[in-house]
Amino acid sequence: MADWQRILVKVGTSTIVDSTGQVNYPVINRLAQVLTTLEKDGHEILFVTSGAIGVAIDQMGLDSRPREIPQQQALAAIGQGYLMTIYNQAFSFYQQLIGQVLLTYDVFENPAMLANTKAAINELLMQKVIPIVNENDVIAVDELDHQHSFGDNDRLAALLAEEMGADLIVLSDVDALYTANPNTNPQAKPLRKIHEVTDAIRQAATGSTSGLGTGGMATKLKAAEYMMAHGREMALINGNNPENIRAVIEGKAIGTHFQGE
Numbered sequence: 001m002a003d004w005q006r007i008l009v010k011v012g013t014s015t016i017v018d019s020t021g022q023v024n025y026p027v028i029n030r031l032a033q034v035l036t037t038l039e040k041d042g043h044e045i046l047f048v049t050s051g052a053i054g055v056a057i058d059q060m061g062l063d064s065r066p067r068e069i070p071q072q073q074a075l076a077a078i079g080q081g082y083l084m085t086i087y088n089q090a091f092s093f094y095q096q097l098i099g100q101v102l103l104t105y106d107v108f109e110n111p112a113m114l115a116n117t118k119a120a121i122n123e124l125l126m127q128k129v130i131p132i133v134n135e136n137d138v139i140a141v142d143e144l145d146h147q148h149s150f151g152d153n154d155r156l157a158a159l160l161a162e163e164m165g166a167d168l169i170v171l172s173d174v175d176a177l178y179t180a181n182p183n184t185n186p187q188a189k190p191l192r193k194i195h196e197v198t199d200a201i202r203q204a205a206t207g208s209t210s211g212l213g214t215g216g217m218a219t220k221l222k223a224a225e226y227m228m229a230h231g232r233e234m235a236l237i238n239g240n241n242p243e244n245i246r247a248v249i250e251g252k253a254i255g256t257h258f259q260g261e
């Protein structure tokens with residue numbers, strides 16, 4: 001059983017930006033409060049956040065995510081700064097310091113870079129600063145070179161959690177992993193406990209239908225498999241109620257809990 005002492009919380013674009021495409025400030029403020037309280041209670045918190053491109057789409061008054069890679073890079077550059085402004089405001093209200101960490105995939109392939117990254121994050125944790133992590137989308141261009149892009153933050157979150165010895169809580173816009181996409185199949189049923197990922201579960205977990213999220217449930221399931229393969233746990237909960245992070249830590253049956261045998 002995980003003790004949830006060191007926790008990596010990952011939040012998706014679908015939580016940072018609401019269904020109308022606007023920045024979801026109330027949820028972000030509640031998230032900052034919950035993470036700060038947990039930090040003050042002695043947990044070590046790492047936070048992986050998507051949403052740079054999502055908030056920039058709102059800032060720039062666009063209707064949808066552009067397909068062109070340089071346009072997405074530009075949006076990431078615009079939105080990442082704004083995202084940190086929002087987080088600085090939200091966390092400073094609770095007198096919690098945060099630090100920005102932008103990663104590319106090659107960090108995990110290069111032992112020296114990985115050791116340096118882990119040292120920096122451990123130092124932030126020691127100083128009781130919450131690291132706010134995202135992929136460096138401005139330079140991680142998977143169209144040109146797959147080596148340098150995670151493609152989705154679920155994978156980044158799982159890789160980082162494993163390296164940092166943390167368990168993972170993923171916040172999305174659904175209450176759980178369902179037997180099918182609940183947005184398109186009203187018969188879909190929530191799955192509460194997963195000890196092993198079967199082919200049937202893999203087939204159930206499909207892509208995003210929100211328009212802004214990128215990986216959908218498929219990448220979350222891969223992250224869960226990665227965590228379980230490395231003896232770690234993952235919980236998937238709805239980001240609309242960040243207070244449920246505490247419920248996960250307290251062992252309450254909420255969302256979907258992935259725990260290997």
Ligand SMILES: Nc1ncnc2c1ncn2[C@@H]1O[C@H](COP(=O)(O)OP(=O)(O)O)[C@@H](O)[C@H]1O
Nearest residue numbers: 012013014172178180206208209213215216217
């Ligand atoms: N079996 C499933 N159970 C739950 N959600 C699913 C499933 N299959 C596909 N999805 C989709 O995955 C979406 C969440 O992924 P995504 O939009 O990428 O979110 P985020 O931005 O939080 O990463 C849901 O809104 C839903 O449309």
Ligand SMILES: N[C@@H](CCC(=O)OP(=O)(O)O)C(=O)O
Nearest residue numbers: 013050051052053152153214
């Ligand atoms: N790094 C990107 C998000 C990529 C991503 O994986 O998004 P999501 O599927 O919403 O977690 C951004 O900040 O816009």
